[in-house]
Amino acid sequence: MDTATATQRRVPRPRADALRNRERIVAAAREMFVEHGPDVPLDEVARRAGVGNATVYRHFADRPELVRKVVLSVTDRVADHAEAGIATADADPDKAFDALRTFVHAAADERIGALCPLLSEGFDPYHPELLDGRERLEGAITGLMDRARAAGQLRTDIAVGDLMVALSQLARPLPGTACPGADSFIHRHLQLFLDGLMAPARSELPGEATTLEALRQH
Template structure:
């Protein structure tokens, strides 16, 4: 009887550890997938992702039965981190334009331009309620950031969130060809990001053609 009692009290204690391990494995897989998707594109072998994550193939497939499920998880993870940075920028009581710049730098570190093609190919953004909700929340946070900087006279008035998202997607795309490998890409990226941010400042020194791009303009027709 005593042995049975010891066993019955010991068994439940192991479950939380197993759940914690499973959560860590899942997060390692998502992190490795994001890195390899950025480095090598959508067709990187899932076995390579499992290897970088330090888990077995069975663990990867138990969490993500196919590539689409993994891409979706990466998208949600990236949007979640970017949203947190936008919320932090909104809570920052420093200069409103500098807070916006902090968000843009944080978002650029996610290399969303390299991930955009993945989303369009593997994820149905128009019918995935969780992704749609995450995107809507992120867009609203960025709109609030830009509106605050615009109200303070620090952001030029003729730009909208769509302009910002498009620029980030373009700036963070992998460079074509191999000749650019001679360059310090991290420094090159930072230079171009600063040029872009300076172009957002008010007062603007030039007029932009057309109208500001909204997030609605980025929706598929």
């Protein structure tokens, strides 16, 4: 047995209940960040997750680490939806735009707009985990849009950044405010936006297509 194998065998795997608690904490934090913003007390997150305060701090050293895991969770889930859309478009190119439409609504349900308030001062957007997650997400969305464009169903004068700006704005929650039925309005407005993305284009857009690189520079 080599040294690396022996070391791997000595490292205990997290218990199933510990993994479940960690997932519950991340899910609860995401809900509360959406409802109240990123500064919600961690005691409240623990209460929502149904665990003790010590359990939260045992899994997450501080608030930035928990915020990072929430952002990564949302990013990964949205990437899953985009990759599922690619599989649908590959199976039937005529359904490429339908796959894009399904993805956009699913991304809204994942509260992707909640990422914006979380990316505040003190947050490290260049953490290796986040860079990997962002690369996967960008690649998946780009691939899905490329398929819809190749099928002649998506207008040619937009880029991934245009889609993400609209999605983050239209799906952005309003922490701490009461807005009954907000989800129904979000999906209604997203549908109007998506209709405007369909080819052939009915108007000429001002400016240039927005890339994700351009968004990061601003």
